[in-house]
Amino acid sequence: MTSLRIVLLAVPLALLGGCMLMGGRPNPNANTSTTRFSESGRYEVSYRPDVTPVPRRALHSWTVELRDRAGRPVDGATIRVDGGMPDHGHGLPTQPAVREALGGGAYVVDGMKFNMGGYWVVDLAIDAPGGDDTVRFELNL
Structure with missing residues (x-):
């Protein structure tokens, strides 16, 4: 293998490895509340991880609770999950999805x-009988 090929392989691997080991910096201005109102104010949304604190490098589930402005549980919603590390410019390493609607406004995201x-x-991204809306949760891990 030529020296150029070795460099072309080694540099990206070293950068990726360094990123995985070092991680990113916390955002001191992040709102890390586990309960938020959606962007348009239609829903109060909260999450509860099945492992506390939220782990790094481990698959886990969240229970998401969805309520309307009056505090009533919202059933029959479709919830899509996205996210990532804005400072690193990449998304989540997995494709989380709702596995089960528990009733009473609770949804399990695996x-x-x-x-x-x-x-x-x-x-x-919430698609529910009360209208579509979005909510963003911020985490410092």
């Missing part, structure tokens, strides 16, 4: 994973 420490965002 496939949550954060592969390094630092500032993360999790975006939920």
Whole structure:
């Protein structure tokens, strides 16, 4: 293998490895509340991880609770999950999805994973009888 090929392979691997080991920096201005109102104010949304604190490099689940402005549980919603590390310019390493609607406004999201420490965002797109909305959760891991 030529020296150029070795360099072309080694540099990206070294950068990726360094990123995985070092992670990112926390955002001191992040709102890390586990309960937020959605962007348009239609819903109060909260999450509860099945492992506390939220782990790094481990698959886990969240229970997401959805309530309307009056505090009533919202059933029959479709929730899509996205997110990532804004400072690193990449998304989540997995594709989390709602596995089960428990009733009473609760939904189980499987496939949550954060592969390094630092500032993360999790975006939920909500399609529910009361209208569509979004909410962003911020995490410092």
